[in-house]
Amino acid sequence: MRRFLIMFSALFSTVFHAQKKPDLIPYPQSVIMQEGRFVIPETLILNDQLPKEETEYFKKRLGSRIKFQSSSKTEKVHVMYMPVPQPKIPIDPEGDKESYFIDISPKRIFISSNTRQGYFLALQTLIQLFEEHREDGEIPAMEIQDQPKFAWRGMHLDVSRHFFNVDEVKQYIDYLAMYKLNTFHWHLTDDQGWRIEIKKYPKLTQIGSKRKESMTGAYVDNTFDGKPYGPYFYTQEQIKEVVKYAGQRHITVVPEIEMPGHALAALSAYPGLACTKGPFESATKWGVFDDVFCPKEETFTFLENVLDEVIALFPSQYIHIGGDECPKTRWKECAHCQELIKKNNLKDEHGLQSYFIHRIEKYVNSKGRKIIGWDEILEGGLAPNAAVMSWTGVNGGIEAAKSGHFAVMTPGAYCYFDHYQGDPQSEPNAFGGFTPLDKVYSYNPIPAELNAEQSKYILGVQANLWTEYIPDFKQVEYMIFPRLMALSEVGWGTADPKNYKEFENRVIGQFKVLDRMKVNYAKSIYNISGKVLPAGNGIAYELTVSQNPEGIRYTTDGTEPSMDSQVYQGPIAVSKSLTVKSAYFEDGKLKSAVSSQEFTISKTTGKKITLEQQPSENYSFGGAFTLVDGITGNTRQLGKTWLGFQGKDVVATIDLGQKTSFSEVYFNTLENKGSWIHLAKSAQIFVSDDNKNFKIIKEIGKDEIQNAKGKIKLNVGNQNSKYIKIKIENAGIIPAGNPGADSKAWLFVDEIGIN
Structure with missing residues (x-):
């Protein structure tokens, strides 16, 4: 093992203090507390042979209150060599490049690592210890032996919906580095804006980097600010600057160029790449749109040329090509697409998506790189060397791993940081969902369905920050902190959900650091x-x-x-x-x-309820009981008070405990077509006394539900029964002309009551 040594001259402290667990995040694999304390001196003397860039970073992080000197003189540094310590935990050779060892004694501190990357990670641990003890000035003696469990520990940032300048992106990267994340996924293109300069196609930034206005407020409000947005984009020199900056912090930048969907900004600049004539404009709404790249030779030439310039800017092994939420409406109506399906013996438009991804992968592979995409790239068959980013749940990752493909786990239920993190009523407007700190911390990236061999294909974990409702960088900070800390420990492999409270205490300890940095973190846990x-x-x-x-x-x-x-x-x-x-x-x-x-209390409140089909994990807080908990959901906040079902009917049976008289049944559904949420197609009410033989007492159709705008109150006559069953029919496949056409509709349901 190569040894990097930090040696500090210090006062010797012989007093042994009662030791508490240090406020380290992510917590190391092994921490052994020792007797004594290292007293932080006014001037730290560092060995002058330490790697320069990483050491300068260390000085900058602590330099506002500590002076530094470098020396190679034995009498000043006391020790010039430290034998490699015998590992107290197994070291994984694959992860050894990020492993490190720290020995803090009352006289000095040593760091050992095989690589500069491991050395840099050790410095992050040391910085946290110095920050934790800046008040008392004494760091407890300890031995730390550490390495991460997962090779991919990532954070994503969407700069298409809202743009963040180079300094803000650098600050974001610094936050990742602080908590030992090693991958920055940069979402550079989407329907609402193209953010990367491509010299061969200047219109991408001349036209595609701006939009005439932006949606504001909750989606159901359908309001706009009327203010032109942009042009905002990064020049290629700025891209190089960010990539270099991240590299100095041992963070890989993975660029994302969306295809074949989420392409409106590109089509606004080059409409000839679409299936229809246009004209097009960058989207002002959030959501999914029917106009996508048409799989014709002109399009592939364009994308290959774009990828040439992207690959030249980013040295990452993987290039993210999106692949998600691609409606097939235009392809179904396009003569060229239908001919292509026949010519290549493809089954349908999903097969055409696979054809598209295969062609792009072959080209990227020819450049010595690999593609990674959202789990929809599994549609029609996965390209040979592609990796999957599993966001719709864990099934995409499971399917990829079982077929020998690498996967990064980023399920929305745990890893979407655009969701609410506290009570939606006291939080800023967010996209939806409810993902508090403890839920992020509870996530295990290895699905239980995988055996040991298949689990090796799980590269790691990533959280995503989509910015529809994040207009400035202060709000970015609010949404990622403190959840980034939970993600960090999950990715490191030391998260222990059974001891969440202990982790929460360490988070509160880290808040002092964020306060000194003036970070706008969420205080939701308070x-x-x-x-x-x-x-x-x-x-x-x-x-x-x-x-x-x-x-x-x-x-x-x-x-x-x-x-x-x-x-x-x-x-x-x-x-x-x-x-x-x-x-x-x-x-x-x-x-x-x-x-x-x-x-709002009714005769169903608190009663036993069962569901024949379970809600999506993203919208399942409280489970079936949410429908009888006495809380009516807010239509502007798709947080913890709604259950969401994609492509499924809701069939709920409520046990009233005894025969109960009632004459009214009510429930709520939601409509938000931009988010693929449609009102129910129909609803039926049944009653029973034995939970076996049910009779129907009321049925309503789509028109009645539409007229009631989803807030259903039904007069069912005088009833007296022990069980009531409600079947609410999902709208099914979203019809053409709607966002998400040809996909499964979402059905959101709230409180079911009787009076």
């Missing part, structure tokens, strides 16, 4: 989190907070909580419609946002 529980014949509302729960105060009469309000002592029984408002107080002062939850 806010009160509410959870509805079944309780007897009704429900109870459980409140939790990361601090001492004795600081929670709440009201049930609609007034704002204060120190004089009720002290939370356990789950709050909810037997009638009311609003619970709660907040956390410390030393008599309000320390959290005020959380407000309205409950």
